[in-house]
Amino acid sequence: MISTYEGFFLNLCVLISSLFVYKQLARSISKSCQNNYSLVKSGILSGLLGIILMHFSIVTGLNSFIDLRVIPLMLTVLYGGWRATFVTSVIIIIFRFMIDINIYSLSNVIFILLSWIFFYYCSKKIKNRWTSVVVMISLSNIVYTLLAIIVQSITGINYILLLDYWIISILGGLVAVYIMEYLTKSELLFKQHKDFAFTDPLTGLNNVRSFDRAFNQAKSRQDKSVAIMILDIDRFKQVNDTYGHSEGDVVLRKLAAILKMSQGPEDIVSRNGGEEFSVLIHNCTKAEAYEKAESLRKIVENSFFVIKDGTVSIHITISIGITIYSETTKEIDHLYTHADQALYAAKKSGRNKVHFYSEDDQLS
Template sequence: MLLTNLINNLIANASLLLVGLYIISRLTKLGVTTKLPLRRQVTISFLLAGLSIVITLHGVLWNAQADFQYGFVPIIMSALYFGLTGVRITYVASILVLPFILTETLLLIAFLDYTLAASVAVAFMWFRERIKPARDIRIVNAISLGFISLFSLLNVSNYNQAETYVMTLFAFITIGYSAGFLLHIVYGGIHKIQRSERLISKYKEAAFTDALTGLGNRRRFEEEMKRVDEEVFNGTQDVALLFLDIDHFKSINDTYGHDAGDVILVELGNRLTQTARTDDMVCRNGGEEFSVLLADCTLSQGFVIGKRYLRQIAEAPFLLPDGSLIDVTVSIGIASTSESKIATSSQLIKKADVGLYVAKRSGRNRLGKWNEKKAN
C-alpha cells in the first residue's frame, strides 16, 4: 500500500474517532462530563468501548504485524472523565471483543496498545490531585502515543520496507496527537459553554426566586401573569388566583422577633407547596403576602382548595426557634378567569386583592371574594 494511502486511511480513522465521540455526546444529550449520575457514566463507558471496537475494526492494516488505529483514545477519555469505574468498563469490554475481530498477531498489538493507554491514564490519575479531562486528554494521549511508538519501533527491523513503516508510524503519531489536541479544544470549549449556561441558569433562577423561602418571587409571579394573558385567556382552561396574607404578622414580629417571623414565613411556604399540585405555582409576593396560582381551576374549585389551606394552616401550630408553638392564621382572597368580569391578568390580580381585603375586614382567617360584602 502506498504511503499516501496509509496516511489517508489514518486520517479517516481519526475522523471516525471524532465523529463517534460527537455522536455519543449527542445521544447522551449532556456531553461527556465528570458530573454525571453513575448509571449515565456506566452507559457512556460502554458506548466508548463500542467506539473503540469500531475504530479497531477499521484500523489501518500495514501488513500482518502492524495495525495503526486510535481505538485507545476512548479508553483514555473514559478513565479521565469517569475514573477507575470508567476505564475498567471500557478497557475490559473492548478487550473481550477484540479476539473476534482481529487475527492473533494484531490482537496482541491491539491488546498492548490498549493496556499501555489504560495504564498511562490510571497512573496519570494517581499522581494528579485534580484531573481536568478537557486538558489532560491531550497530555495522556501524547504519552500513550509515545509508549506505543517505542513499543512499535522495537520491531522495525522485521519489516521489509522499514522506511515506509517509520514514515507511517510518524504519521500515526502526528495525526493521533492532532486528534487529541482537537479533543482538548472541543471538549474544553464544550465545558466552558456548559459552565456559562449553568451560571446563566443559576443567575436567572436567583432573579426569580425568593431568597428566604425558595419560592418564586414577585418577578416570577409577574412573568406567570404574562403567560396567563397569552395562554389562559385565549384558551379553554381557567385558572384561579389565591392571595394569602398572614394575620397579625407585625404583632408576631414585635412579640417573638424577626427570626421567629422568618421561620413562620418559611414554614408557611412549605405548607403551601406541599398542598399545591405540580402545575400550581406558589410565590412569595413580598413581606407576609403569598400567592398561589391554581392551574386548570374554576372559581368553585378554587374555593374548595382555599378553604383547605385555611384549615391546614390554622389547625397545626408553627414551631418557633425557641421551641415554643404559636397558632398562625391567614386571610385569603380569590378570583378566577372563569368569572365573566375578569378578562386580563391585571383584573385577576385586582379582584383577588380585593377579595383579600374583604377577608381581612370580615375578621381574618377567612376566604374572601371581590364582589362579596363578607368573607366565607
C-alpha cells in the same frame, strides 16, 4: 506522508461528528435511566466510537495502520465512571480479536489495559484537565512505542510510523477533549438557562412564568377546588432601607425556605416578583385553605430572620390574600385578581393578617 495526514483529517472529522452524536445519545440515556446502567450504556457508546475509529484506520503508506481507538477510552475515564471505562475497553479488545488473533492483537490488549491504568491514575492525581490530558497521552504513547519496538523488532522498527502516531494521537486527543469540554459546558449552560426560564434565581422557587403555566393548566382542566394564596412581606422597604438590599435578599431566601417546607408537595409555590409570593393549592376546601394560610402566617411571625452574617436577628410579618374557586370566586379567570384584592384588604386592615376574598373587596 501526505496521505497519512489526509487520513488523520478524515479521522478527526469522524471523531468530532461522533462526539456530537455521542453527547446527544448519552444525555438521552442519562435522562431515561438514572443508575449504573446508564454508565454501562455510555461505555457501549464509547466502545462503538472506538470501533468506528478502528474502521477508519489511517493508512501510513508503509503497510501499517494508525487509529485513534485509545481516545474514546481516555474520554470515558475523564467523563464517565469505571464501569463505562471497563465496557469501552472490553468492546475495543473484542473487536480487535474479531479482526484476527496474532501478536499484534495481543499487544493491543496490553496497550489498552496499561493505557486505562495510566489514564485513571492521571485523572485522579492531576487536577488541571489539560495537564492531565497531555500526561495521559504521553504515557499511552510511551506504552505504544515500547510495544511497537518489541513487536517490530522481528521485522524491523518503523520509526516514521511511531513519529506519525505520536503527532496524530496528541493532536487527536487534544481536539477530542476540547470538543468534549465545549459540549459539556454548552449542555450545562443550556440546562441553566432552561431552569432559569421557569425558576426564580434568588429563591429557587417557581417564577411568574411557572405560576402562569400551572394556573393556565388548572383553568384548562376547570378544577372545581383550586385556591390561590398571595402573600407579601409587610413593610419590606424598611428592611431594605435599614439593612441594605443584599440583606433583604437573605430575608427573601429564608421566607422562600419556609414556604417550601410549609406547603404540600402538590402546591405550586412561586415568587411573583419583589417581595410578593403566591401559592396555588389544588383539591382543598375553604377551611383547609384558610388553615394553611393562617399556619404560614404564624410560622413567619414567630421565625427569626438572621442577617448581617449572623450578627442581627429580625422579625417580619406577612399579609395573605386568598380565594378559592368556586366557593368565593365563581369564575376561575378572576381567581388571581380576587386573591390580589384580598391581599390589599389584608394590608389595609392592619397587616399581618389572612383575608379571604369577598365581594366587598372589589376595588373601585
